[in-house]
Amino acid sequence: MFTGLAFVILGLLILFYPQILIAMIAGLFILFGLGMMAAAWQFRRLRRESSSRFINWIVRF
Helix, strand or coil: HHHEEEHHHHHHHHHCCHHHHHHHHHHHHHHHHCCCCCCHHHHHHHHHHHCHHHHHHHCCC
């Protein structure tokens, strides 16, 4: 019930203020980019600290 009401209110807000939709899409791209950078950083850290041949084989690229 609450979820449906939230979607209706969000839909009305987007209808009257379309810039909210643009801000949501931009925020999604920013979060996606930050997630990719964090994953790359973790892989680099994992490769530096690992003595396992299997881990080094996975993260060598």
